[in-house]
Amino acid sequence: MKSSQTAASPSAKIKRVGVVGGGQLAWMMGDAASKLGIELVVQTPHATDPATAVSIDPVLAAIDDVNATAKLADRCDVVTFENEFVNLDGLRLLEQEGVLFQPSLSSLYPLLDKYIQRCYLRDFGLPTPRFWEWDCSADLPFDFPFVIKVRRHGYDGQGTFIVKNRESFESICARLKGRPLLLEEFVPFDRELAVIAARSASGEIAIYPIVETQQENQVCRLVIAPADISLELKAEAEAIARTLLNSLQAVGVFGIELFLTADNKLLVNEIAPRTHNSGHFTIDACKTSQFEQHLRAVCQLPLGNCDLNCNAALMVNLLGYESAESDYLEKRKQLAQIKGAFVHWYGKKESRPGRKLGHVTVVLDGESARNGRSQAESIAQTVESIWRAS
Ligand code: ADP
Numbered sequence: 001m002k003s004s005q006t007a008a009s010p011s012a013k014i015k016r017v018g019v020v021g022g023g024q025l026a027w028m029m030g031d032a033a034s035k036l037g038i039e040l041v042v043q044t045p046h047a048t049d050p051a052t053a054v055s056i057d058p059v060l061a062a063i064d065d066v067n068a069t070a071k072l073a074d075r076c077d078v079v080t081f082e083n084e085f086v087n088l089d090g091l092r093l094l095e096q097e098g099v100l101f102q103p104s105l106s107s108l109y110p111l112l113d114k115y116i117q118r119c120y121l122r123d124f125g126l127p128t129p130r131f132w133e134w135d136c137s138a139d140l141p142f143d144f145p146f147v148i149k150v151r152r153h154g155y156d157g158q159g160t161f162i163v164k165n166r167e168s169f170e171s172i173c174a175r176l177k178g179r180p181l182l183l184e185e186f187v188p189f190d191r192e193l194a195v196i197a198a199r200s201a202s203g204e205i206a207i208y209p210i211v212e213t214q215q216e217n218q219v220c221r222l223v224i225a226p227a228d229i230s231l232e233l234k235a236e237a238e239a240i241a242r243t244l245l246n247s248l249q250a251v252g253v254f255g256i257e258l259f260l261t262a263d264n265k266l267l268v269n270e271i272a273p274r275t276h277n278s279g280h281f282t283i284d285a286c287k288t289s290q291f292e293q294h295l296r297a298v299c300q301l302p303l304g305n306c307d308l309n310c311n312a313a314l315m316v317n318l319l320g321y322e323s324a325e326s327d328y329l330e331k332r333k334q335l336a337q338i339k340g341a342f343v344h345w346y347g348k349k350e351s352r353p354g355r356k357l358g359h360v361t362v363v364l365d366g367e368s369a370r371n372g373r374s375q376a377e378s379i380a381q382t383v384e385s386i387w388r389a390s
Helices: 029-036 050-054 066-074 088-096 105-111 114-123 166-176 231-247 290-298 329-336 366-370 372-388
Strands: 016-020 039-044 078-081 131-134 146-150 160-163 181-185 191-199 205-207 211-216 219-225 252-260 266-272 312-319 341-345 356-364
Touching (some): 016 029, 016 066, 029 039, 029 050, 066 078, 066 088, 088 105, 114 131, 146 166, 191 290, 231 266, 252 290, 312 372, 356 366
Parallel strands (some): 016 078
Antiparallel strands (some): 131 181, 146 181, 211 219, 252 266, 312 356, 341 356
């Protein structure tokens, strides 16, 4: 694909989308692509990766293999991303040759390195935890607890360390020595929230209901939609999303993670330039899923309606709890019996502790939706007791 072919005009009909990355986020674009009459081609290292199942003739190569992305681009009208572990310098050469990336590489640049991302937020006057560029040799600017993060390639809490005392500090430092790190204050948040928002190339923005997220060991466990927050906070979270998406000239779905402090202040924790785990509930609980929305944005189609199609919903991740080869079919059948439940299984062949293997969304209507967080917590416990039963 070169610019002369695509012209990137709003009238250009995009038929085939290349996706760099072939995990569950790309896999979940599959249904949306069929609905929109779009073909997907993924670039992913292994033939067994989830999204090969929804791709025509996948490009089997590492995510940061630029030659492979050039091949992908040759076969597609536009290239998008399911994760941010890309080789930006290499991709720039392709962009100069006319490959259309959506979101563009300049939108991605401030987000790929956690320190640069924090600087971007600070320079925009957006609230963020206090932070320092750091390596293990420098003096600590404050006392325990604090948070150490690897600047690049961290995900699902891998690379994020909440350091509570000197003993854990020393063992983490021994592990991370030599890697570029971000040090930041520990935020004793009251709750964590997330905003899933999309922006089109024409500047249209669509925002999903703000959600509450709960993490365990820095990995998302539960998402509750909508978050039980005041209208003022909702407006503030939406305004942060608008400011960010406009300033980045974003195209596609972006996930924005927020801390809500006890004195009702919002701080931006992280921006992900892609569809997001906090938005999985949208598949079953919203008029347009985040995956359809992302494809709409990158294919220059009008954005869809973000409204809930139920009163409320919750999403529980099915995280691996053992090293095993199993499709957990019996457990999935039991989970599907829960009222309002939709079970999504990513088709991964191997389970490992903490690995995201699937998720369950439960849609809530009527009385059950009125009990909010306590109801969500009780259903999450039911899901987890089935999932983890021996
Ligand atoms: P990742 O990119 O791996 O998802 P995050 O930076 O989003 O890592 O952190 C994962 C989780 O760790 C957050 O959702 C939050 O629960 C916790 N966390 C991260 N940074 C802080 C912080 N500064 N203070 C308190 N908790 C934090």
